[in-house]
Amino acid sequence: MASAAAGPLPRTERSSYFEDVEIGVPLETPAMTVTAAHVSLYAGVTGEVPAADPDGVPQLLALCLSSGLGWRVPRPPLVVLAFMGFDWKFHLPIRVGDTIRSRSHTASKRSLKEGGVVFEHRDIVNQRGEIVQSGRLTLLVAKRKPA
């Protein structure tokens, strides 16, 4: 594509676009054990005053980890132009040593002039299969062809 260099993101074949997003198809990420190292690094980056419980995992850290896990699904990476927002619920605490993964599906999507909005439902699940956090994320995703 001649206009590729001017586009916001590389137009490689190994990408998923708005048109490729299928409603309701479940995606599951690999699992990851949350360690004390994650908690320490996160505390350093955020500067959050440490909680009284050293084995407690900050609630937002789990959401951050799920964003990285979200790329490790059996689908070419989605060309996300912007993360627009989310509505999130915290159901259960997460402890150091817990192993989390995320399960998601596209709840709905809406085409815009440039790109489209994808509403993703996501559950963060622990090693016992309990949903520890869940909610809806709103993503702006590129279209394969310019409108």
Next chain:
Amino acid sequence: MVFYAGVGAQVPLSFEDIKVGEEFISPGRTVTEMDVVLFAGLSGDYNVLHTDAEHMKSSQFGERIAHGLLVLSIQQGLLSRIAPELVEPPMAELAWKFRGPIKIGDTVHVVARVSDKRSAERAGWGLVTIARRVLNQRGEVVQEGESEHMVERRLG
């Protein structure tokens, strides 16, 4: 009432002590390249938006932008420095909007206001809502949202 402070002592606060309408303004923090690189490594989110400086030159932003969740996390850290007793109680819900990009070198601060409090279904607990806005050095709101916290009621 406005508080500017460093790391304060954590005083346990009960539901009854929280005043609706009380406002807190955090210190500022400059978002650095190191923050973004560390956060990419920690979260595993290596989206080109945050990691490919050359590619981002041709984007609408002109350069790499910080992860929205990084700035959300920094915001939580900033608030914990001025009102730890307010943000420490666990969140039940968080609704958040990313309004604009945060570039490397931007300085953000948080304005938080207790917007509501009411009884929780669980006996002995209340729900406190905090409306939060993240502003950049030009006073533009780059992120905003509401967190709902479970706060213990005073016994007796």
